[in-house]
Amino acid sequence: MRAPRETTLWLAWRLVIGRGWRRFTLVALFAVPVLLSAASLQVIGMLNLTGEQKVRSQLGGADLSVTAPGGGPSGPAVLPVPPAGAGQVLQGRSSPAFPLVLSGTTQQVGYRETDWSSPLASGLLRTLTGRLPAAADEIVLSRTLAEDNHLGPGDSVVFPWAPASAKDARVVGTVEDPTAYRARFAAGGPGLFARWDDHGHGALLGLATTWLVKTDPATGTELANAARGRRWQVVTRASLSSARTLLDAQPGLLAVPGAATVLFGAAAAFSLRMRRLNRQLGLLSAVGFSGDRLVRLARTGGAAAVTAGTAAGLVGGVLLGQAARPLVRQAVQRDLGAFSLPFTALGLLALGAVASGVAGIWLPTRAARTSSVRERLTRAPRPTGRSRRRTVVAATGALGGLALLFAATQDAGVVGAVGSVLLVAAALAALPDALHLLARFAARLPLSGRFALRDLDRERRRPVAAIASSALAVVLAVGAATFVASQTERDRTSYVGSRHLDQVEVPLRCTEPSAAVLAAFRGVVGDTVPVEAVQSVVPKGAGPRTEGNRLSVPKAVLRAGPLQPGIVAVVDTGAQFRDLTGRTPTPREWTALTGQRVLVLDPDLPDGLTGAVLYAQARREDPGLQVAVDTVRSDPVDPATLVQAKAVMTGAAARAKDLDVFTDGYRATLPATPSADLEERLGRALEPLGVPTSDLHVERGYRPPLPARWSVMLTIGAAVALLSAMTAVGGAAQELRPRLLLLRVIGFPGGVQRRVLAVQAAVIVGLAMLIGTLGGWLVAGSQLWPQHVPVVLPWPLVLATALGVTALAAAAAAALRPRTGTRLRER
Numbered sequence: 001m002r003a004p005r006e007t008t009l010w011l012a013w014r015l016v017i018g019r020g021w022r023r024f025t026l027v028a029l030f031a032v033p034v035l036l037s038a039a040s041l042q043v044i045g046m047l048n049l050t051g052e053q054k055v056r057s058q059l060g061g062a063d064l065s066v067t068a069p070g071g072g073p074s075g076p077a078v079l080p081v082p083p084a085g086a087g088q089v090l091q092g093r094s095s096p097a098f099p100l101v102l103s104g105t106t107q108q109v110g111y112r113e114t115d116w117s118s119p120l121a122s123g124l125l126r127t128l129t130g131r132l133p134a135a136a137d138e139i140v141l142s143r144t145l146a147e148d149n150h151l152g153p154g155d156s157v158v159f160p161w162a163p164a165s166a167k168d169a170r171v172v173g174t175v176e177d178p179t180a181y182r183a184r185f186a187a188g189g190p191g192l193f194a195r196w197d198d199h200g201h202g203a204l205l206g207l208a209t210t211w212l213v214k215t216d217p218a219t220g221t222e223l224a225n226a227a228r229g230r231r232w233q234v235v236t237r238a239s240l241s242s243a244r245t246l247l248d249a250q251p252g253l254l255a256v257p258g259a260a261t262v263l264f265g266a267a268a269a270f271s272l273r274m275r276r277l278n279r280q281l282g283l284l285s286a287v288g289f290s291g292d293r294l295v296r297l298a299r300t301g302g303a304a305a306v307t308a309g310t311a312a313g314l315v316g317g318v319l320l321g322q323a324a325r326p327l328v329r330q331a332v333q334r335d336l337g338a339f340s341l342p343f344t345a346l347g348l349l350a351l352g353a354v355a356s357g358v359a360g361i362w363l364p365t366r367a368a369r370t371s372s373v374r375e376r377l378t379r380a381p382r383p384t385g386r387s388r389r390r391t392v393v394a395a396t397g398a399l400g401g402l403a404l405l406f407a408a409t410q411d412a413g414v415v416g417a418v419g420s421v422l423l424v425a426a427a428l429a430a431l432p433d434a435l436h437l438l439a440r441f442a443a444r445l446p447l448s449g450r451f452a453l454r455d456l457d458r459e460r461r462r463p464v465a466a467i468a469s470s471a472l473a474v475v476l477a478v479g480a481a482t483f484v485a486s487q488t489e490r491d492r493t494s495y496v497g498s499r500h501l502d503q504v505e506v507p508l509r510c511t512e513p514s515a516a517v518l519a520a521f522r523g524v525v526g527d528t529v530p531v532e533a534v535q536s537v538v539p540k541g542a543g544p545r546t547e548g549n550r551l552s553v554p555k556a557v558l559r560a561g562p563l564q565p566g567i568v569a570v571v572d573t574g575a576q577f578r579d580l581t582g583r584t585p586t587p588r589e590w591t592a593l594t595g596q597r598v599l600v601l602d603p604d605l606p607d608g609l610t611g612a613v614l615y616a617q618a619r620r621e622d623p624g625l626q627v628a629v630d631t632v633r634s635d636p637v638d639p640a641t642l643v644q645a646k647a648v649m650t651g652a653a654a655r656a657k658d659l660d661v662f663t664d665g666y667r668a669t670l671p672a673t674p675s676a677d678l679e680e681r682l683g684r685a686l687e688p689l690g691v692p693t694s695d696l697h698v699e700r701g702y703r704p705p706l707p708a709r710w711s712v713m714l715t716i717g718a719a720v721a722l723l724s725a726m727t728a729v730g731g732a733a734q735e736l737r738p739r740l741l742l743l744r745v746i747g748f749p750g751g752v753q754r755r756v757l758a759v760q761a762a763v764i765v766g767l768a769m770l771i772g773t774l775g776g777w778l779v780a781g782s783q784l785w786p787q788h789v790p791v792v793l794p795w796p797l798v799l800a801t802a803l804g805v806t807a808l809a810a811a812a813a814a815a816l817r818p819r820t821g822t823r824l825r826e827r
Helices: 004-016 020-047 051-059 143-149 192-196 217-229 237-241 255-276 278-286 291-323 325-332 343-362 364-370 373-378 386-410 413-429 431-444 447-458 461-494 515-525 574-581 587-594 639-644 651-656 678-689 708-735 737-746 750-787 795-814
Strands: 064-069 087-102 105-113 126-130 138-142 156-158 168-176 185-188 208-215 233-236 503-507 531-539 557-559 566-570 598-600 613-616 625-628 631-633 647-649 659-669
Touching (some): 020 325, 051 064, 064 217, 087 156, 105 678, 138 143, 143 168, 233 237, 291 325, 386 413, 413 431, 447 750, 461 750, 461 795, 503 678, 515 531, 515 659, 515 678, 531 574, 531 613, 574 587, 651 659
Parallel strands (some): 105 185, 138 168, 566 647, 598 631
Antiparallel strands (some): 064 233, 087 105, 087 208, 138 185, 503 659, 557 613, 613 625
């Protein structure tokens, strides 16, 4: 005979947890969020490189690097070089936007150059095919760049601005940056940039000079301090090694959501499980089990299920994360961090999951003590306290609304978060009434829909528990998506481009204005799209200051009192004015322009200012010409206009002041968003006419990259939402199994059972998606409204996802119909 403690454990495992599919679904309810959180911790951990990997990829064999803007030869002369014999210095050049002719068009790519044979450069690049460049006419391409342009060893690339005899460089291999995702760059051999002679385009290319230095610690510290004094960038081994990863800084990033999901899942599962165990608990009471012993029995079973699910989830998550390592490596196409278990985060996840699970089962298991034997054996319904619940819902919703209003007006983000949580809780508490309303409108539905909705109303604890367990995951996913979308929209709207949105400009840097260029431009954008000349005021007789770059001609600038000097654009027609400013000129503005006055666009121009002049210097050795002008302040213009010009005047007014009009290029304003291949089509049309593709400018607005942390959070949130919904539906179908078997015994066909399960799954997941979407929007808004950031939710994506998950859950539930041969064990 078993001892009392052994009997309690045996009953807890067999009775409370159940057998077969029921046991699996109960344990899976706790294991799934832990598994996803543990696997996500592994993925985030492998995305974070170790300190040694960072040092190797950025410093190679050096102790520190010093980066200064510019690519001129004066850099090494001003670098505090260690004494001879005390260290080594390796100089290199880099540019984030370097023009190379690839596949017949000029493309902007990253560029690096150094002596790759030096030990200090070891580890900066990894050779995939061929070898690293060793001569001034050799170059290697990154794998992504080579694949996109179908290039490899033996092919050639061209620098468009080099002398004709030195334009080509031979490709000797393909490489990859061990730490960069799909990087598009070229790496030249030592001396290639000097051979390509930039003709003064250094500032245009954004060149930087970097020195890798290997020296003793004292000299390295002195060198770093001297470089920082010049405002140069300094990277040391210590700064790279001590950088904290995301998991180091926020170990609870995924442990907290995982534990919270377990908490809701445990409360939901055991609230329903205690309802289903009434008859069994009544039989145990009849044979002498006390209420306290029944509570211990229920809590022991719950704790065993939580512990088993957490352990299985941890082990499965670690194994799943490591199994996904090759897929992650293929997706990011860069090196991953060394294998290491984030013990702190995993420990927090395990403790949080167990504690949350036990807390979630604590209150529902009290039903084992508070109900009578008659209630347990007959399942007599207890008073629901509907009026009291509605009072609680109204009070909770009112408090949440007031908290959100206070947070939005007083910039209190914490209060707003509390308010959003209260509103979500009020919505969950109102679910029984929502199910009752659905049941009242079910009379006109077919038999399966009527049975499904009325059964949900009769057994409200089951759907409410399932909805609550999956709504939290949806709140997390939608909240993260809303936060990211809102921040992105804020960055986009606050971004000030160099042109107006959807404008396309063709700068004439290497060729003169011509009807052929204009016709080719119109042929791509369309004959109905207005194309205007971009013109500015220049000194009379001025020529380019840099050979091969006609845009280097000096421009006349306006000097007017306290205003910053700025260039003056030329507008001769209303269409040109609209092309520059995005609006038509007012009668007052047009009168000033046709009266040969200078229309100042800067809103800071003081009223009644006199003494404004146009300053023009045709050559550096000339003293310059100052021409007095009469100015008028324009009506307000947008920031993008002020980026392009400080003032405008007509060509006739400029010539009257003995100045010239210079055509910088052509610009078109598209009626719709530019197509993704517009640059490519323009390049094919204009490259033969001397307009490099790299010079073209298409203003698409600012699209900031999605931070890696939020990418992971969105992916995890979506996965948790889907799996939580499927787990909840599976558990609900399992608990509905006795009634479905009863329908089968009565004679209803299997199709009715499938439709009942599908309707109930659609209602459960649909309500969870609705509450989760609104809750996520409120949670994100509670943090964004105090910052005065408009809340933007990607509704098409969210609605498509919600409908897809709901349909998938309904289809999966229909496949869970009980087998015909299963015995009817419960009434």
